[in-house]
Amino acid sequence: MDTTHSTRSLSANLFFLFLLLSSNLLTFFLSSFSSCYFNPSTTTTSTTLSFDDYSASHLPPEFLAVTSPQLLPLGYSVNFDSDTIHPPVGHPCTLFANDLNRYMSYSVNGSCPDDELLAQKLLLKGCEPLPRRRCRPVVSPDYVEPFPLPLSLWSTPSDTSAVWTAYSCKNYSCLVNRKRNKAFDDCKDCFDLEGREKTRWKSGGGLDFSIDEVFATKRPGTLRIGLDIGGGSGTFAVRMKERNITIVTTSMNFNGPFNNFIASRGVIPLYVSISQRLPFFDNTLDIVHSMHVLSNWIPTKLLHFLLFDIYRVLRPGGLFWLDHFFCVEMQLEVYVPLLESIGFEKVKWAVGRKLDRGPELGEMYISALLQKPLKQSF
Numbered sequence: 001m002d003t004t005h006s007t008r009s010l011s012a013n014l015f016f017l018f019l020l021l022s023s024n025l026l027t028f029f030l031s032s033f034s035s036c037y038f039n040p041s042t043t044t045t046s047t048t049l050s051f052d053d054y055s056a057s058h059l060p061p062e063f064l065a066v067t068s069p070q071l072l073p074l075g076y077s078v079n080f081d082s083d084t085i086h087p088p089v090g091h092p093c094t095l096f097a098n099d100l101n102r103y104m105s106y107s108v109n110g111s112c113p114d115d116e117l118l119a120q121k122l123l124l125k126g127c128e129p130l131p132r133r134r135c136r137p138v139v140s141p142d143y144v145e146p147f148p149l150p151l152s153l154w155s156t157p158s159d160t161s162a163v164w165t166a167y168s169c170k171n172y173s174c175l176v177n178r179k180r181n182k183a184f185d186d187c188k189d190c191f192d193l194e195g196r197e198k199t200r201w202k203s204g205g206g207l208d209f210s211i212d213e214v215f216a217t218k219r220p221g222t223l224r225i226g227l228d229i230g231g232g233s234g235t236f237a238v239r240m241k242e243r244n245i246t247i248v249t250t251s252m253n254f255n256g257p258f259n260n261f262i263a264s265r266g267v268i269p270l271y272v273s274i275s276q277r278l279p280f281f282d283n284t285l286d287i288v289h290s291m292h293v294l295s296n297w298i299p300t301k302l303l304h305f306l307l308f309d310i311y312r313v314l315r316p317g318g319l320f321w322l323d324h325f326f327c328v329e330m331q332l333e334v335y336v337p338l339l340e341s342i343g344f345e346k347v348k349w350a351v352g353r354k355l356d357r358g359p360e361l362g363e364m365y366i367s368a369l370l371q372k373p374l375k376q377s378f
C-alpha cells in the first residue's frame with residue numbers, strides 16, 4: 001500500500017496532468033514528471049521492475065503514460081487492496097531501450113507503425129505483455145469478411161485478411177507452396193489444408209496418438225474445453241470444433257500470419273508465447289495439447305515452470321497430451337524425470353527415434369498422454 005504522503009503527491013501530480021491532458025504540452029511534461037512517477041519511494045510494493053537503472057526521462061513518453069500508476073477514480077478498492085492500478089508490461093521491456101523506443105513511437109490516436117516483426121521480437125525476448133498503444137493497427141485496405149462456418153474451417157482465407165509486411169511470403173499460395181522450398185520455416189506445411197493437415201491425428205500408432213484413442217480414455221462428453229500450445233495453423237482446434245469442443249490455440253507469427261489464419265478458420269488464436277503465464281484460472285481446462293513445440297529448445301527451468309502451469313490450469317482428471325516432444329537421446333535422462341516429476345499420471349507413453357533430419361543426430365521424440373489426478377495425493 002502507498003503511504004499517505006506518496007498518495008497525496010501522486011494525486012497532486014495526477015491532477016496537474018489532468019489539467020494538461022487537453023494540451024499538446026503533455027508529451028513535453030510527461031518526460032519531466034516521469035522521475036516522480038517512477039521514484040522507488042512512491043512505489044512501496046517490492047517490484048522487481050527497477051527503473052533506477054534507466055533514466056525514466058529516456059523512456060518513450062507513451063511507455064511512461066501506459067505504465068504510470070493510476071489512481072482509481074472511486075478510491076480504495078477492497079478487491080484491489082489498493083487505490084492505484086500499476087498497468088503491467090513485461091518487466092524486461094526496459095532492457096531493450098532501442099526496440100522499445102521504436103515500438104512506442106507513434107502519434108496518439110493515429111495509425112500504428114507497420115512493425116509486427118519488431119513487436120514480436122520484443123515480446124519473445126521477454127517484453128510480454130507488450131505495452132498497450134494508443135494507435136490503430138495496420139489493416140489491409142481490401143479486407144473482406146471471412147468465409148462463413150463451416151466452410152471457413154477448411155478454406156484458405158483471402159490474402160487480404162492479413163498484413164504481409166513481416167513475412168517473406170506475400171500471399172497464402174506462397175505459404176502453401178513453401179513446403180517445396182529448401183528454406184527452414186516453423187510449421188512449413190501447416191498452411192496447406194489439402195496436405196498433411198487433412199490427416200493429422202486421424203490414425204494412431206507409436207508416437208502418433210489418434211484423437212479417437214485419446215478420447216476413448218475419458219467418459220464421453222467430459223472433454224469440452226482446452227488449449228493447444230503452439231498450435232500451428234489451428235488444425236487441432238478445428239478438429240475439436242468438429243466435435244463441438246472449444247480449443248484456444250496459442251501461436252506466434254513466425255514468418256507467416258498464423259494468428260490471422262487460425263482466426264479466419266473460425267477458431268480462437270491466442271497471441272502469447274511459451275514464456276507467459278497461461279491466462280486461465282486454476283483447475284479449469286479439460287485438455288491441453290502441444291505438438292512439436294515443447295522441446296529441448298526451451299530452457300529447462302522455463303520448461304519446469306511451464307509444465308507446472310499446464311498442471312495448474314488443467315482440472316483434476318484433465319488431460320495433457322504432449323505430442324512429439326523432441327530432444328537428443330542423451331537428454332532423455334533429464335526430460336523423462338522432469339516430466340514424471342510434475343504429478344501427472346501416465347495414461348499413454350511412447351519414446352521413439354526422430355529420423356527426419358537423419359539418424360546420426362540421435363534425436364528422440366516423447367509422446368505422452370498424462371492425466372492430472374482426480375484426487376491430489378500431495
Ligand SMILES: *[C@@H]1O[C@H](CO)[C@@H](O)[C@H](O)[C@H]1NC(C)=O
Pocket residue numbers: 109110
Ligand atoms: C482521433 O481519431 C479519430 C479518427 O481519425 C478522429 O475522428 C478523432 O477526431 C480523433 N480525436 C482526437 C481527440 O484527435
Ligand SMILES: *[C@@H]1O[C@H](CO)[C@@H](O)[C@H](O)[C@H]1NC(C)=O
Pocket residue numbers: 169170171173174
Ligand atoms: C503470390 O506470391 C508469389 C511470390 O511471393 C507470386 O509469384 C504470386 O504471383 C502471388 N500470387 C498471387 C495470387 O498473388
Ligand SMILES: *[C@@H]1O[C@H](CO)[C@@H](O)[C@H](O)[C@H]1NC(C)=O
Pocket residue numbers: 242243244
Ligand atoms: C455439435 O452440436 C450440434 C448442435 O448442437 C449438433 O447438431 C451436432 O450433432 C454436434 N456434433 C457432434 C459431433 O457432436
